[in-house]
Amino acid sequence: xxxxxxxxxxxxxxxxxxxxLGLLSLILSLVLGLLTASAKMSRSWALHRIGTLYTTxxxxxxxxxxxxxxxxxxxxxxxxxxxxxxYQFDIDIFINVNEFVAGVLTIGLxxxxxxxxxxxxxxxxxxxxxxEAGRAYGxxxxxxxxxxxxxxxxxxxxxxxxNNWMVLLKTTALVSVIGLSDMVRVAAEASKATREPFTFxxxxxxxxxxxxxxxxxxFARLQKRYDVGFGETN
Amino acid sequence: MESLTTWIEGxxxxxxxxxxxxxxxxxxxxxxxxxxxxxxxxxxxxxxxxLAIGRGSxxxxxxxxxxxxxxxxxxxxxxxxxxxxxYGVVFIEGIQDTWLWVILEKPFVPALIAFTLxxxxxxxxxxxGAIKSTARxxxEAARAYGxxxxxxxxxxxxxSAFRRALPxxxxxxxxxxxASAIASVVTIMDxxxxxxxxxxxxxxxxxxxxxxxxxxxCLTFSILYLFRYLEKRLLAHLKPSGQ
Numbered sequence: 001x002x003x004x005x006x007x008x009x010x011x012x013x014x015x016x017x018x019x020x021l022g023l024l025s026l027i028l029s030l031v032l033g034l035l036t037a038s039a040k041m042s043r044s045w046a047l048h049r050i051g052t053l054y055t056t057x058x059x060x061x062x063x064x065x066x067x068x069x070x071x072x073x074x075x076x077x078x079x080x081x082x083x084x085x086x087y088q089f090d091i092d093i094f095i096n097v098n099e100f101v102a103g104v105l106t107i108g109l110x111x112x113x114x115x116x117x118x119x120x121x122x123x124x125x126x127x128x129x130x131x132e133a134g135r136a137y138g139x140x141x142x143x144x145x146x147x148x149x150x151x152x153x154x155x156x157x158x159x160x161x162x163n164n165w166m167v168l169l170k171t172t173a174l175v176s177v178i179g180l181s182d183m184v185r186v187a188a189e190a191s192k193a194t195r196e197p198f199t200f201x202x203x204x205x206x207x208x209x210x211x212x213x214x215x216x217x218x219f220a221r222l223q224k225r226y227d228v229g230f231g232e233t234n
Numbered sequence: 235m236e237s238l239t240t241w242i243e244g245x246x247x248x249x250x251x252x253x254x255x256x257x258x259x260x261x262x263x264x265x266x267x268x269x270x271x272x273x274x275x276x277x278x279x280x281x282x283x284x285l286a287i288g289r290g291s292x293x294x295x296x297x298x299x300x301x302x303x304x305x306x307x308x309x310x311x312x313x314x315x316x317x318x319x320x321y322g323v324v325f326i327e328g329i330q331d332t333w334l335w336v337i338l339e340k341p342f343v344p345a346l347i348a349f350t351l352x353x354x355x356x357x358x359x360x361x362x363g364a365i366k367s368t369a370r371x372x373x374e375a376a377r378a379y380g381x382x383x384x385x386x387x388x389x390x391x392x393x394s395a396f397r398r399a400l401p402x403x404x405x406x407x408x409x410x411x412x413a414s415a416i417a418s419v420v421t422i423m424d425x426x427x428x429x430x431x432x433x434x435x436x437x438x439x440x441x442x443x444x445x446x447x448x449x450x451x452c453l454t455f456s457i458l459y460l461f462r463y464l465e466k467r468l469l470a471h472l473k474p475s476g477q
Binding site: 196201208 | 305306309310311312313314315317318321322325411412413414415416418419426429430433439440443444446447450451454455
């Protein structure tokens with residue numbers, strides 16, 4: 001059996017943090033992605049510009065730099081705001097940027113841009129006649145979105161979403177650099193302490209592959225569900 | 235040259251953080267980043283071509299190891315691969331006594347190995363897709379001309395596959411540029427490393443990281459325009475006629 005030198009439980013906790021971080025930032029990025037896609041497709045010039053600026057900047061700068069900017073800069077920025085509140089209005093609050101929250105916010109913000117591009121492409125692939133038919137039935141904008149545009153868009157978006165999720169999962173490893181004890185950080189510490197880098201790094205690599213495998217299976221099932229009525233004839 | 239430095243000094247006269255000293259850190263960081271990315275992309279590209287051909291082979295014993303390699307390197311974070319090679323290299327039996335140790339001791343080479351293996355895996359998949367989508371008629375035509383397999387690959391399949399792979403490869407180059415920021419984790423003074431140093435020294439995260447983000451943005455756009463230009467030149471025959 002592999003000797004983990006007592007790092008087993010911490011490694012497990014690290015894996016849990018990785019999974020939680022991944023799922024929470026996935027949800028945030030999906031919400032941001034939908035908003036960005038709507039902004040970029042809207043008739044409003046300002047919204048379109050904001051959406052484009054967001055996706056361009058985020059996709060042009062490395063994840064790690066953005067993460068450090070938001071994590072190290074975020075605390076100073078928040079302190080300045082709370083100081084200002086204190087001097088101006090005598091409101092005394094203290095907000096400490098927690099690594100986990102910072103990680104979720106940064107990764108969500110980064111992948112919101114990628115999701116936005118995926119969603120935009122998928123929304124544009126939905127036949128316009130479908131939307132017009134919905135309107136002709138007297139459906140409200142929201143109802144058209146919920147019953148017609150969203151379900152049909154998902155069919156086109158899923159391959160892209162699956163891809164983004166895989167990249168997102170691997171990006172969570174970067175939070176170990178800003179001090180969050182995810183499984184990569186635990187493994188790095190354990191490697192240095194026990195001088196057995198292969199054992200710990202290979203285990204972590206194996207866990208990432210396992211999560212990727214499970215996600216692949218899950219996405220295949222989702223695809224099947226959204227492909228109803230379009231799938232191959234068999 | 236002298237007038238240039240005085241001019242820059244004049245510009246930076248009232249600036250505590252961006253002195254000539256810190257700008258030179260960023261300059262050296264830029265050189266390191268470009269070297270690291272360029273070298274790993276070139277070596278990765280050279281590795282990826284035979285791997286992509288092998289990946290489409292009929293023989294399981296050629297196909298399966300390459301598939302496994304691509305799956306593992308694409309399925310795990312680059313940071314883990316970097317740690318594995320950076321920390322792992324020390325523990326190879328007897329390596330510290332050989333001449334290899336002189337190069338492997340510095341973090342640059344382990345990082346280069348990790349980046350190269352990573353980009354080779356992604357590039358292999360890109361090329362495999364491009365090779366697979368070669369029109370059947372072209373291959374049949376080559377066979378009809380009596381071309382050998384090697385001649386057909388060299389003259390027909392690979393040139394058109396490279397062109398079709400161009401847009402995806404452009405993305406991979408940008409991805410690699412961004413991934414190279416990880417090098418700063420193993421104490422390499424690349425662009426991000428320089429920014430971290432400036433941040434730590436002046437405790438000025440916005441100045442340090444926004445400046446480096448702007449440099450990365452410029453690099454990304456340069457790569458983007460280069461590939462757009464290449465696509466325009468090399469994929470001109472695929473454009474709809476009449477334009």
